[in-house]
Structure formats: C-alpha cells, structure tokens
Amino acid sequence: MSNVLRLALVDPNDASRESLKAMLLGMDTIWLEADCSRYEFFPDIIEQTTPDVGVVSLDNNPTTAINLIARITAECPDTALLAASESSDGQQILKAIRAGAREFLTLPLVDQELSEALDRISMAKFGGNDSRGRACQVIAIAGATGGVGSTSTAVNLGCVLAEDPRNSVALVDLDLALGDADVFLDAIPDYTIADVVQNISRLDIQLLKRSLTKHSSGLYLLPRPVELHDVAGIQPDSLRKVIGLLKASFSHLIVDLSKTYSDLDMVAIETASKVLLITQLDLPCLRNVVRLMMSFDETEGLQDKVEIIVNRAGLDAGQISLKKAKETLGREIFALLPNDYRTMVEVRNNGVPLITQAPKAALTQAFRDMAARLGGGIDADDHDDHHDSEHASSNESRWKRFWPGQTKAKG
Template structure:
C-alpha cells in the first residue's frame, strides 16, 4: 500500500544552501507553475545575521543545509527558532550518515524534520507533505460548535504475553474507519497509537515500523513537548494511524513523568479523534493522567484464576484515578460458548461484569501478522480472529460515542 503524497501548491519557500543540486530538487518539489515561490539564499544562517529572523518567518517552509558540528551555525538556527510563533516548517538537510544522537540534538532546537542531503525529490516531497498535512488536520466539533477532545483508550494487560499489543494495534487500525472499512463510513477518523510499554513494547513490529528515537527525545526533553516537536516524532503508517514507537533501548519505567504525559495528551486530544495507548505490565504512578482522561479501558486477560485476580486488582487501581471509568474485558485466545462454564461464571462474578468480548485462538494468523508486520484486521480480515477484532473495535467505538453523547 503506497502512501498518498499530497500536491504542494501555493507555498512560499526559503532555501538556505549553496548547492545547485539541492536548489534543483527543491524547485522540482515546489514547481512555480503550482503557484509556489522559492527564494534562494546561497549562504548560511550565520551570514544572514539579523535578517535571518525576519526572512524565515515570512515563508511557509524553510529548507536549509546544516553541519551539526558547526556550533556557530547551529546556534544561529536555534536563535531563530527561539522566536518561533507561527507554523513555518523548518527542514534541515545534513550528512547522510548522521548518528541518531546528533539528529536528536538538532530536533531539540525545534527543527521539524532532519533529512539526508542525498534525498531525492520524491522523498523530500513525501516528508514535507506529511508534516504539512499533519498541521492541517481540522479539530472535531460537537453539534453546538464546541471543539471535541479526542477519546483516550488505554489498553492494559493482566499479565505479560496475554496479547494486549495485538489488541491495541488492531483496535487503532480499525478505529480509523473510512470507505470500505469495518465501520462502512466515508469519513476517516484520526487515530494515534502510543506504545507506552517502555521496556518491552513491540507494537511497532505489528506495523513494520522501526523506532525513530522519538520517544527517547520526549523523555530526555526537560520541558513539555510542543505541537511541532510531537508531530516530528510520530510516524505515519499507510493504514492511517500515527504511531509513537516504544524506545528500542531499555529504559527505566520511571523515565516517564506525569507532566510529560499531560502535555502530550493536551496536544493529541486536540488533533486526533482517538488515542489508543498500549500500557506496560506494571503499576506506575505516571499512568494516572491517562486514566483521568480515559473514555474507556480495554483490559486484556484470559480466564485463568491468577489473571482474573490480577485483572480485578488493576480495575480497582485504575478506578482510583477515574471512578466512573468504563472497563471492557477482552478475553484473548479463548472462544465464547453458549453455555458458560463454572470458571467463566466465577470470573464474571469476580470482575463484576459479563465477559462479552472474546478473541479466538488462531496462532497461525497471529504469527503471520507479526512476521509480516501487518495487523490482522488488514491482512486477514475475514479470519475468525480478524472478524472478532473488528467486532471489538466497532463495539468499543459505539460505547465511547454513547458515553460522549450522554456527557454533552
């Protein structure tokens, strides 16, 4: 499935580069016949001195070359970005073998995208289009015109390996909706998937994505992220989900901070219709802001006695932050039967709810999904597991909308 690249029309572009080859690439991405205007500056930000600030923010996009080891030039760009108060997009072109750590340092200055100098026109067009499209997303509104906040849906697990990541990924992809989708509607939802399982998160594997170092940048940043920074670390998947991958290196669970989560959700709820969060198999204090905002919780478990007891404890813990939190128990790798067995009836008694969401055990489909990096609902939608996951997403979406309607 190819990513759709939007046309770049009616943009004002400032180019800071001495390379004629780069100038030609940029001119091809922003053709004059599409009402674009590219202003070239064959110099550096340092050489522009006081005029850099005035020039940069007169444009929609600023594309520039930079050597991350040139302290003076990096400082000059940082000085410009410190005065940022509009939506000008800053795209840096730098050495092809740039290390992840140096790319992080550049992004910390406020640069929206860091790309290799060898990038071709299609690559540059795709990267710039993605950033511009992300900023142009309209907020959803309630009938009375009041802006509607996106619905936060955390996915928790009663034990490791119970399949919560499978549920989170497929739930997020299903919630996108759109023509020919599970919900059979024309308009698509904006959906973000956040993998907060810091130490063992692997939601990205189901989507064939690699960690771009974005999560570590968020953790290392002492301040709350702004919209530009957060947009730069989210990865857009072809299925319509924007993903924050768990960090590839092992990091302490306490690396996350409640204020960081609050800042992220403040921004994401303005931009997205649904924010699905894959939680770690641990009780940590920083989940409190998540559950205070949660519209619904999906708790993945099986019906063994230890898992049911742990699920009960988790429900009690999460409801300390949100007393009225709706909880949907998802029983994975088991089939529902017409006649409830005694252990299922006992589980329902302990959990104080009827177990209505069951995902059948289909190891072949589940394994292929992981191996090929494609969610079940996209790769095998007509399988028993694919249908059950789509049904779960449809039910949760309906329940969330019902709660939202009651509250307005």
C-alpha cells in the same frame, strides 16, 4: 488530524493568566502554544509561533492592550484576536472591536462563552467539517498479566479504527522497557517517546507530528525508547503534556500500558475515557482482574471506565467457562476475541495487522465489532450503561468474596 486551534495568551496579571491557562488546558480542541506576561513581548511571540488565536487581557493597561490588538491585526492578520476584560464598559468594548478583536470576552470566563467564541473562530477557519470540536477518545489497554495479548489488541484495534477516514488515530507504546508495538507494525521509527520528552519545552503540534511514525493503515505510532537508560527521563508531568497534545491532535489515542501499573501507567489510565482490561479465562488472570478492580475502586470514577476484554476465547484446554467468569466478576464482558493462534503468530512474525494479513478472519471481525462499539465515544451503547448500573451495587462484595485475603480479614 482533528481541527485544533493553536492559541497564545497575554495577561500581565498572574492570577487571571493562570486561571485562563487552566481553562484552556482543559479543552481538547485547544493547544496552548504560548503564554506571556508582558504586552511588549507578545508581538514577537505571535510572529514566532503563528497561532490561530491570540487572547489579550485588557485590564492591566487597556490603552496599551488595545494598541497591541491593532498592531497584531495589521502585522499578523491570520491570527484571530480575542479581547478579555473584567470591565463591560461599552466604550472599551467598541475600541477593542474597532482595533481588530474578533470577540470580546468578560472575565472571569465562563466555559460556555469561551467555547462558543472559539467555535465561531474554528468554523471560520476550518469550515463546517463534522470533525470540528470532536473530543479525543483516549483508550488505555491494560493487561491482567503478561502475555495476554494487550499489545496485539492495541495495535489491531488502532489499525481498525484508522481505517475509518473520519478518524485520526495515534498509538503510544508505554511499555517503556519491553514494548514491541513497532515490531507488530514492522516499523523502524526515527523518533521515540524519549525524543519527544527531551524536546518537551518546545513541543508543538507540528514537531509532534514529525516525531510520529505513520503506518500504511493510517495509524500513527509513538514507540518506546530504544535505550533502557532513556526510560528514567520520562516523568509523569512530561507524559501528561505529551498526552494533552496528542488529545488535541487526534480523534482517538490508544495507550498500550506496561504490566507494572507504574505512575506513568496511572497517568494514562486517569486520562483515559475507556480502559480495556485484557484477560483470559484462567484462574490467575481472573484473580488479577479482581485485584485490579479493587485497586481501581479507590479512585473515584475509574472503575466505571473499565471494560473487560476476554482474549483467546474458545481455547478449550482448562479454561473457566464464560458464565462462571461473569458470575465471579459480577459484570458483563465487553468483548470476546476468539482464539486464533496460527493467524496471530503469522501477524506478529510478518509485522502486519490483521486487517492486512487476514481481513476476513473471525478475529479481525471481532476487532471491527469492538471498534464500532468504541468508535462513537464513551456511551457508544446504551445497554453498556444498563449493565454497569445493574451490577454496580454488588461489585464490591463480589470482588472481596473472590479475593481470599479480604474474607479472612473480615472473619
């Protein structure tokens, strides 16, 4: 797990409290444990949730707020308190610090000021760990059609990333009806994403961790529901909260999407820092890639996150050449996964990842290479940005030329 600060907030002013919440929820290294609108209730919240950080807004009643800081400092010394106020009065700042506040923040908050204050608290709590403050990389795995190997890609990429002790990796199976990531890992989970969503109102890092199934590779799994009727209870807002907490808890989050591109799938895609679109070198797959890329182009910035992965490369029978595929798509292929049908059948049937079943296979090495390129973040390789910018200007026309309905409409 990455070093996440659990935070509770008290501010009787609705407007400034909501503003603070919005800023905190946008930070990957913060989990907002609780927010409170009454000073008198805050000590109980601190006692029940034991957060790392408490933020106390002074402006509604500075005297009461400063007395509150002194009380919590005495009763819960492990919670670092931050005082926040629109006033920069020196006497008030001095009283807050003397009462026990570690930092004084001026409202409205500036991102950098808040981040620096939290960094200092995180450094004191966790020490100089390099993983401190490391943003989570969310990787959505999408398929151009069913059966192209998106689940095997998600599982094996996750296991390879989890091999690195610097990484903490979770996999969410978002194919809620027919997902089988648990089968690939020979796992019998105690809890599923449906159980997590049912407890969304009291969900915290500890509860979430207990709900995940840990594989021997180090990969954590949140599987699809067991019962089909549980699927309807998983809504986009609940999924956003689950993803937000997973982002705050892991260095890498992999989401294996369904093939329906539903509202839930789109939540994961919009949250992702990378979208790996898995395809094969045949006409139906490539047509679907074009169709999907045209749809992605409607959302600003989404197309730039997409990387195309060719699976089962080298399967000679009837495949379109890689050169022709690149010309058709108008962009580079991010990675090639070689065809190794026998090994993949063994992996699936034995319920073990490639790194265990065939650690020296070319396919396993291809996953290691892909993980190395992804592991450093969105900008792992500068030349990827060069290829993207080189082809960006011609992408739209190439998509439309390949999709017959578009050219007919123009004619």
